[in-house]
Amino acid sequence: MIETIQWTGEGVVMIDQTLLPNQQEFFTCRDYKDVAHAIRTMVIRGAPAIGVAAAMGVAIGIAQADPENLDAQLAVISAELAGTRPTAVNLFWAIDRMNRVYREHRHLAYEALRDRLIAEAQLVRVEDIAINTAIGRHGAPLVPDHKTVLTHCNAGALATAGYGTALGVIRAAVESGKTIDVFADETRPFLQGARLTVWELQQDGIDVKLITDNMAGHFLHSGQIGCVVVGADRIAANGDVANKIGTYSVAVLAKENNVPFYVAAPLSTLDLTLSTGDQIPIEERAAIEVTHVFGVPVAPHDTEVRNPAFDVTPNRYVTAIITERGVARAPYIESLRALMEIK
């Protein structure tokens, strides 16, 4: 499996997810502005992967900063990275974490402080893989055997430092001996399902079939889907879940057809400062993502577009939230807080 993001001597190296699966090319971020550009243009995407990228962005920014004026430069670097994408809270979580480590080690000599931040960014990456393995371990028992798992977007190795959240649950279910296959929503407009999820699962030899987003309801109604598993970009204190546009629809259709709907996400995706999902900012992206596919126009010239990149699924549609510390169920206001307080 190709590495999503790595810290190297050349800079922060990412597989360019805008080009997959047709081209496998790496994008090297040589400074923090490159990292911000990569997040904004979705060279790297997926909430946990964005978190790792932001941590590495802070680290490379400080590593290249003037040692005489670090506080101000950290503020500039943090603001630039924080301005890339508004919805995934892992971005802000990672920037906050790096700022906290910076403050805790501000007394050190510059080289030691720099090395500590680089180590922290690498730790965010390594921890993420371990977290996803734990999510998989908690989620695997929930996946019905001998059925199809439906997933939306890509919450896989490519959306994280490795293994994946939703796809981590699927991988763990397969590793535990279950006989399942996967239906992947193509996930317009950016086609993360078609381009990334199918590719990832093929690499692992997991049986995957591609469907268009509007087929999900038909198959949920057909009885062959045993459960839905998706990732998350931000989860409010009450369990409302912001995730890739279309997730809300899948959740409603799952509930209507009595199919369990699971969200797999690290606790860094929780935003306990928001009481409900209504407060989560939803990014609206450029029209060209909808009007063009790989540069080919699919609509008349000058077509007006709406392009919200995310939607919010109210907690009543969420059967359970699978985290690295265990499975939360309704009422989420209590179960999520309890998981956060585990030491």
Added chain:
Amino acid sequence: MIETIQWTGEGVVMIDQTLLPNQQEFFTCRDYKDVAHAIRTMVIRGAPAIGVAAAMGVAIGIAQADPENLDAQLAVISAELAGTRPTAVNLFWAIDRMNRVYREHRHLAYEALRDRLIAEAQLVRVEDIAINTAIGRHGAPLVPDHKTVLTHCNAGALATAGYGTALGVIRAAVESGKTIDVFADETRPFLQGARLTVWELQQDGIDVKLITDNMAGHFLHSGQIGCVVVGADRIAANGDVANKIGTYSVAVLAKENNVPFYVAAPLSTLDLTLSTGDQIPIEERAAIEVTHVFGVPVAPHDTEVRNPAFDVTPNRYVTAIITERGVARAPYIESLRALMEIK
């Protein structure tokens, strides 16, 4: 507005809907096999338009047949046309209608019989436009003013001989003075919404915005959608509706959010021989429609695909069915039969 289908001295001329909106080219069917090919490859699509094409296909077939052996040739022509696409019942309705006219005029000299069939096919086309105007007249009062209408696929002039069913309702609402705009689902995989509905409504100066299919639920939840209007490919006696894949999902999401869900269709779309929608055959089309967009691959090589072209919306999600003879509401088993029996 460009004509969808016309009977000309050169043959049956159709705007090639596989090329719209980037290219406006006409495809001339010079024999009935060309017509069958055009239906199969979706040069022409939309249940009422397929009905007109099939009628003209029978007419051109008989017009080019050996007068000595008409019965056998009509059977061959009818079978070839009937084998093109399984779901839209208007195809079979039109073939049956042409066969009935043939039998009723079998006693005539060949030239007179031929001319009668050509006239009948042209009548099917002209009647369809009048039917759609009546559907619009019945449907317009149902459309809430100062709201957005959501539609799926293309049930417009291009899906019919002209004016459209669902888009006919929208056109009639606008003509009646209502201030509405339209959200058009792009309708993967064939993109009839992006390519055809947006283009049609732009031609008419009706405010239309394009969304991906997976955004429909988000906007239905937002409160800005006043109603959904879609067409139909086949309606069972109980009011279950087969229509373009994704319709079921939109219907469930509309009901979940208390948004009226209307189906606009001519009575030729009714199949009273089927007690429920479970008996409607659902066409599964080629994988390449999902894996490629305008020839560009959007998924890894050899991706497995499911590609049902239609789904069935159970009657409990249908607020009303708008026909040329009036509006049917539940219980549909009674209301649809009553409309059929109006003389």
